[in-house]
Amino acid sequence: MEERRLGPVVGLGTWNTFGGDATLAREVVGAALDARCRLFDSSPMYRGAEASLGAALGGARPQARIATKIWASSTDEGREQFRRQVEWFGRVEIEQIHNLVEWRGQLRWLERDRDEGRVDMLGVTHYSPHAFAELADALRTGRFDVVQLPLNPDERECERELLPLATELGIAVIVMRPLGEGSLLRRSPPVEALRELGVESWPEALLKWALSDERVDAVIPATRNPAHARANARAGDPPWFGSEERRLVERLAS
Numbered sequence: 553m554e555e556r557r558l559g560p561v562v563g564l565g566t567w568n569t570f571g572g573d574a575t576l577a578r579e580v581v582g583a584a585l586d587a588r589c590r591l592f593d594s595s596p597m598y599r600g601a602e603a604s605l606g607a608a609l610g611g612a613r614p615q616a617r618i619a620t621k622i623w624a625s626s627t628d629e630g631r632e633q634f635r636r637q638v639e640w641f642g643r644v645e646i647e648q649i650h651n652l653v654e655w656r657g658q659l660r661w662l663e664r665d666r667d668e669g670r671v672d673m674l675g676v677t678h679y680s681p682h683a684f685a686e687l688a689d690a691l692r693t694g695r696f697d698v699v700q701l702p703l704n705p706d707e708r709e710c711e712r713e714l715l716p717l718a719t720e721l722g723i724a725v726i727v728m729r730p731l732g733e734g735s736l737l738r739r740s741p742p743v744e745a746l747r748e749l750g751v752e753s754w755p756e757a758l759l760k761w762a763l764s765d766e767r768v769d770a771v772i773p774a775t776r777n778p779a780h781a782r783a784n785a786r787a788g789d790p791p792w793f794g795s796e797e798r799r800l801v802e803r804l805a806s
């Protein structure tokens with residue numbers, strides 16, 4: 553699998569997947585690891601997924617890069633979330649501020665934890681274009697290393713300001729919702745079109761569409777199905793789509 557600034561380009565999202573089900577987590581995380589995925593995204597919002605992810609990684613923890621989040625309206629609560637993450641993961645490679653909640657306050661103490669080596673990189677996330685102006689303001693502070701945003705053929709608002717800004721500032725980009733939370737999978741394009749794209753499945757085409765934008769460092773498709781985790785990892789191998797192939801995916805998705 554190709555590696556960019558955050559390692560192998562296909563990771564695993566954990567929203568609405570295994571939650572607190574540690575057995576399912578072991579199967580899904582094990583399949584993702586076997587398929588060379590290394591980036592695991594989670595959050596205190598994801599109903600027990602952090603604890604299950606930590607347990608599922610077990611002895612493979614050193615291979616993984618944990619990208620979790622602080623989602624708290626007070627700094628005391630934020631610090632408590634981090635304390636529990638350290639119990640589950642030992643440390644956190646990428647700590648993101650979820651949905652910009654209380655980001656200025658959380659950033660102050662998180663920077664100290666990064667400086668003291670308990671966190672490698674700081675990130676910030678939002679799913680809604682209504683918040684993109686504030687997300688851009690946060691990036692312009694120069695205090696974030698990573699941004700997480702939605703990008704798929706139906707959600708391209710980040711292309712206007714955020715992706716150029718991330719490139720200008722040298723900020724790594726994680727793509728959430730690369731499959732449109734599953735909504736883009738309702739249609740299944742003809743096999744000939746997939747063959748023309750050189751892919752085995754429609755999810756693979758969509759993931760490759762996002763990764764073919766060289767400003768993107770990683771996609772984090774979520775799944776509760778180990779076979780889907782393995783299939784999604786295939787999207788991380790070049791060759792990447794050129795502009796014609798990207799346009800074909802856009803037409804197939806519309």
Ligand SMILES: NC(=O)c1ccc[n+]([C@@H]2O[C@H](COP(=O)([O-])OP(=O)(O)OC[C@H]3O[C@@H](n4cnc5c(N)ncnc54)[C@H](OP(=O)(O)O)[C@@H]3O)[C@@H](O)[C@H]2O)c1
Binds near residue numbers: 679
């Ligand atoms: N949604 C948000 O607003 C949001 C916000 C912040 C962060 N994130 C992060 O970004 C991650 C990804 O976004 P997302 O979970 O919203 O949506 P997504 O990854 O775009 O789509 C997930 C959906 O796609 C299905 N799927 C995945 N691989 C498949 C395959 N190979 N074949 C068929 N179906 C497949 C999953 O169902 P199966 O389980 O059946 O595979 C699930 O229903 C999240 O998990 C989270 O870590 C999301």
